[in-house]
Amino acid sequence: MDREKKPINQNLTVPNGLSVLRILIVPFSAWAFFKDKMLLAVGLLLLSGLSDLFDGFIARRFNQVTELGKMLDPLADKLTQGVVALCLAIRYPVICPVLAIFILKELAMLGCAVVLLKRKKRPCAAQWYGKVATTMFYISVGVILLMDGLLHVQWRTFWLVGYALLIATAVMMIYSGVRYFQIFLEILHSDDEKYELDLPDEMRAKVIREKPAKGPKEH
Helix, strand or coil: CCEECCCECCCCCHHHHHHHHHHHHHHHHHHHHHCCCHHHHHHHHHHHHHHHHHHHHHHHHCCCCCHHHHHHHHHHHHHHHHHHHHHHHHHCHHHHHHHHHHHHHHHHHHHHHHHHHHCCECCCCCCHHHHHHHHHHHHHHHHHHHHHHHHCCCHHHHHHHHHHHHHHHHHHHHHHHHHHHHHHHHHHCCCCHHHECCHHHHHCCECCEECCCCCCCCC
16 A cells, blocks of 8 residues: 655745745834834844845755745845835935835836746746845945944944945846846747746645555565
């Protein structure tokens, strides 16, 4: 008689768990910021950034790359960046242009992903320039929070460093947005099977059956 293992969902992986953790951190980061608990806000931001760094490494190193993970990872990035940028824009109106760039870029990328999924095509996974833009965002926000909440630097230094970091981040965001749009057009007009994706099937639990080894027949 065959023995059957319980259904194992391919999406129950450590990297996906880290992406979910980053999503859960978002409201706590906003709370810490508005409560003027800058050290806690920086710590949560650092935790989010480190989990972002390690989930990709773990996924590749231990062959735990999933289609759900490819969507959870950028979703966690977008939520973190959007909420933190909104918090900063309320406190420092000077960040509003960067926030506007961020919103336009992410809305465009979301629209492109929806178009591809409707056509049963695989959205582009995170690329190096997207990760660089995300890293620059984390660094910029972390430095701004440290300068204002902990180091209490002079306003002239604060604005000079803040402007420089935010402008560099905005430039990288625009560059990554253009590159991602180029990839979107390539996937949209391609007939290559590697871009095909049936999302419901990819996310469905897979059952693994295990048959006992055949022994000698009894007489």
